[in-house]
Amino acid sequence: MKTLKIPEATIIRLSVYSRHLTEVDRKGIITTSSGNIAEGVGVSPAQVRKDLAYFGEFGTRGVGYNVKDLRQHILRILGLSVDWSVSLVGAGNLGLALSTYKGFRDRGFIITSIFDADPQKIGTMIGNVEVMPIEKLIEVTKQNHTQIGIVTVPGAAAQEIADKLIKAGVQAILNFAPVVLNIPPEIELRNVDLTVNLEVLTFNVGAQRF
Amino acid sequence: MKTLKIPEATIIRLSVYSRHLTEVDRKGIITTSSGNIAEGVGVSPAQVRKDLAYFGEFGTRGVGYNVKDLRQHILRILGLSVDWSVSLVGAGNLGLALSTYKGFRDRGFIITSIFDADPQKIGTMIGNVEVMPIEKLIEVTKQNHTQIGIVTVPGAAAQEIADKLIKAGVQAILNFAPVVLNIPPEIELRNVDLTVNLEVLTFNVGAQRF
DNA sequence: TAGATTGTTAATCGATTAACAATC
DNA sequence: TAGATTGTTAATCGATTAACAATC
Secondary structure, eight states: OOOOOOOHHHHHHHHHHHHHHHHHHHTTOOEEOHHHHHHHHTSOHHHHHHHHHTTOOOSBTTTBEEHHHHHHHHHHHHTTTSOEEEEEEOOSHHHHHHHTOHHHHHTTEEEEEEEESOTTTTTOEETTEEEEEGGGHHHHHHHTTOOEEEEOSOHHHHHHHHHHHHHTTOSEEEEOSSSOOOOOTTSEEEEOOHHHHHHHHHHHHTGGGO | OOOOOOOHHHHHHHHHHHHHHHHHHHTTOOEEOHHHHHHHHTSOHHHHHHHHHTTOOOSBTTTBEEHHHHHHHHHHHHTTTSOEEEEEEOOSHHHHHHHTOHHHHHTTEEEEEEEESOTTTTTOEETTEEEEEGGGHHHHHHHTTOOEEEEOSOHHHHHHHHHHHHHTTOSEEEEOSSSOOOOOTTSEEEEOOHHHHHHHHHHHHTGGGO
16 A cells, blocks of 8 residues: 655645635636635645645646535545544533534534533533533443544643543544643644644744844 | 744744743753653654754753753743733634633733624623624724734634734734635734644544555 | 763755646 | 646755764
8 A cells, every 4th residue: 555645734735725615616616726726725836736646636737627526535535525423521611612613513523422520511511412521431432433532621631531532442632732642653643732823923923033 | 133044843842842841840850951851742852952952052061951941041932021912803612712711821821802793792701801892803902002813703704803903903813713814924823723633633544545 | 081961063854846748 | 729727747945853073
C-alpha cells in the first residue's frame, strides 16, 4: 500500500475547499477552476492543484472542475462519506457549546454521549443526549463503537479522561484542555488551544520588536 | 530594525513552553534544561534551544535555564507582560463559554465588552459584563482602546462583524466562524475552525487508504 | 578538571511556488 | 484551431534535526 505522506496543511486546506465548494454549489454554479477556488479561500491556484494532485485527477484540462463532483471527492478523502460517533467529556460551558454546535452535525459528526463528573449535571439533557457520569464513559463509548472523543474537562483531569477514552476504543481525540496529553502513537490527537491562539496574535501585534 | 522572520510554529511552541514552565515553577523547581522542557512538552531538545535562540541567550552552558527567568522572558516575548482588552461578538453558547473561560484572564486577556444581535440577550450579564447591541460595537470598542476582537457569530454575519471590529481599531481578530474572512494585511487574524480540526482527525484515522 | 548543557552552524527534510507541456 | 486550464516537474523557500565547539 502506497504511503505517500501528505502535509497536514493540505488536509486543512481540503476541508476549507470543500466548505467553499458547498457554498459555490448552493449558488447553482456547475463548474469552477483552481483560480476560482484559490480566490475564494485565499491561497494560490498552484496550491489548490497541488493539494488535489495528492489524491488523483479530478479536473478537465482547459475546463476546470465540476463543483458537485469535486466536493464529493474531497468529502470522501476526508472520511466524511460516513457519519462519526463522538463522545464528549466535560459538560461545562465549552462542552455545552460544542454539544449544540450545528456545524458538527452538518459534517456528519454525531455526539452520541456526554459525560461529566458533576453529580448536579448528571441526568440533565443537552439537546436529546443525557449527561452521564464518568463511570459510564468506557462502557457506553464501547457499546456505541464511538470513534472520536472530545475532551472539554479542566486541564488537571484531561489525561485521565484521555486514558479512559482510549481504553474505550476511540481512535481519535480532540483536546480542548490546555495541557500536553500523553497518548499512544496509533491514536490521532489534535489540540485546540484557545489561549495559544490569542498569544500568537499578541506576539504578531508586537512583532516589530524583533 | 531587524526583521528576522520567526516561524509561527515557534510562537505556538513558546506559548506551550511558558505554560509548562508555570507548572514546573509551581513545583518549586529552580533550574531546568532544554532536555527537561522537551520531554515535558513532547518536542526535541534541539527544537527548544532553536526556538529560544531567535530571541536571545537565556541559559547558562553546562547548567541550563532558570525556570522563573525563562518563563518571564517568554511571556514578555509573547506580549503578555501587559493585559489585553478583548471585545467578544456573539453571545451564543460558544461566546458564553469563551467569556467565562478562566484561562483567558489567567494569561492577561480581559473581555471588556460583549455584543450580540439578539434583543433578548441585550442587557443580560455574562460574568460582570453586560451584553450590548451590535450598534454599540464600534463606539464602545474604540472607547476602551480594545486591541483584540473575538468573533463567535454565525458564518453569515462574520465578515460584517470583522469589518466593524477593524473600523473600531482592533489590531487582531480570533475568528471562530467557519468562513474565510477578508481582512487587510495589517490586521492579525487567526481562525479556530472546529469542524476542520475534527476532519483532520477523520482523515488521519482513514489515512491508510493513501 | 571532567561532565553537562548551551548556542549555533551545517545538513537534511519537507512544503510551497513557478513554469510549462499536455490536452480539453 | 486558439484559448483556457489542468497535472506535474523543477526550483525555491523555509523549518527541523544533527552535530559540535564554546563554556559553565
